[in-house]
Amino acid sequence: MLRGKNIVLAVTGSIAAYKIAYLASMLKKLEANVTVLMTKNAVNFINPITFETLTGNKCLIDTFDRNFEYSVEHVSLAKQTDVVLVAPASANVIGKLANGIADDMLTTTVMACECKKIVAPAMNTHMYKNPVVQDNIKKLKGYGMEVVEPDKGYLACGDIGEGKMPSEQVLLEHILRQINYEKDLAGKKVLVTAGPTREKIDPVRFISNHSTGKMGYAIARHCMQRGAEVTLISGKTQLEPPLFVKMVEVESAADMFEAVKECYQSQDIIIKSAAVADYRPISVSEEKVKKKDGELSIALERTADILQFLGENRKEGQFICGFSMETEHLVENSRAKLEKKHVDMIAANNLKQEGAGFGTDTNVVTLITKDECVELPMMSKEDVAKHIIDTIQNLCFTAKGTGKE
Numbered sequence: 001m002l003r004g005k006n007i008v009l010a011v012t013g014s015i016a017a018y019k020i021a022y023l024a025s026m027l028k029k030l031e032a033n034v035t036v037l038m039t040k041n042a043v044n045f046i047n048p049i050t051f052e053t054l055t056g057n058k059c060l061i062d063t064f065d066r067n068f069e070y071s072v073e074h075v076s077l078a079k080q081t082d083v084v085l086v087a088p089a090s091a092n093v094i095g096k097l098a099n100g101i102a103d104d105m106l107t108t109t110v111m112a113c114e115c116k117k118i119v120a121p122a123m124n125t126h127m128y129k130n131p132v133v134q135d136n137i138k139k140l141k142g143y144g145m146e147v148v149e150p151d152k153g154y155l156a157c158g159d160i161g162e163g164k165m166p167s168e169q170v171l172l173e174h175i176l177r178q179i180n181y182e183k184d185l186a187g188k189k190v191l192v193t194a195g196p197t198r199e200k201i202d203p204v205r206f207i208s209n210h211s212t213g214k215m216g217y218a219i220a221r222h223c224m225q226r227g228a229e230v231t232l233i234s235g236k237t238q239l240e241p242p243l244f245v246k247m248v249e250v251e252s253a254a255d256m257f258e259a260v261k262e263c264y265q266s267q268d269i270i271i272k273s274a275a276v277a278d279y280r281p282i283s284v285s286e287e288k289v290k291k292k293d294g295e296l297s298i299a300l301e302r303t304a305d306i307l308q309f310l311g312e313n314r315k316e317g318q319f320i321c322g323f324s325m326e327t328e329h330l331v332e333n334s335r336a337k338l339e340k341k342h343v344d345m346i347a348a349n350n351l352k353q354e355g356a357g358f359g360t361d362t363n364v365v366t367l368i369t370k371d372e373c374v375e376l377p378m379m380s381k382e383d384v385a386k387h388i389i390d391t392i393q394n395l396c397f398t399a400k401g402t403g404k405e
Contacts, residue, residue: 002032008081013041014088015156016122016165023168024054037106078112088122098136116178120148125161173243183227190228191267192220193274195235197253202285210358211275213237222385233259253303271321311342324348
């Protein structure tokens, strides 16, 4: 995923330094080339050998290291770096970077880098709230650096409050947002629906389906990493909301329909991957329906067809992609849905096919448009998301090139 990308992790003197070892390992698994810089105080918290073992690169501490071959090392390293993460960032180093002080390997390298810089403060809550530190953080933002807001919680010093460095996964997401993909969706607005809906029977029971939302969340995250402004409308799931995405949580099909109607007109791309209930109980009992002898029937009525509404009320130039879950006649049923709903593409998958369907980390999808039908092999849902967006981009580019919107 990050092959060919050069990442610098700048570690300062903080008890949170140990987290960066895990982050370095995560980045290496994504095939990034990782170099770690440390201040002399950081060495008191974690041994440089740890980073050297994890990254395969020498950990740089001393600007004037006589035992390492380099050509003005901080400058040569800065030239090839794609992104710098200063984490944990102590109040001392934040102050130096904000005021142009470069007196060690870490600060000289960060100053020399022209790439995107991310700073993750980690310190005692009273120190973090100090007006001087806050002024320095504002300066960093003014210089174009991205500052990751610290978490609130129990700190190593025993205090409770702001100042805790976010998890390694959060820091990774900040890095991926910057360098994982070209920003070919910059300036575009993308709406994604995901997850199941729940249609209440009574205060205890509801009708739903097996959707986990994994596919829709992967699409939303992918679009965000390509620079889009993403809105994710999701039913109830067990997934963590993607970072940097506007999240709208809903419960029923009616809730999702209303949420979609509120924002669909401003969207450039709409991808409707949610598994929305087709039917709901005509009436919802205010009390729990008690068990009785014999059979029980529940009268159902149709829910609003969100995809049909979008196809019939689309704005000019809007691209709409729907999803189709089938158990037979995949292509025929999906192509009929494409035409009936007046949409541009259907991503179809067969529930009975191994590696496809609900709850899996993989999917097997067929992308169906007016002119072609492309069967994708089994792959991760993240890779499926990439193929879907690549296809949309190619179709939109072709349409613009021919003067058709």
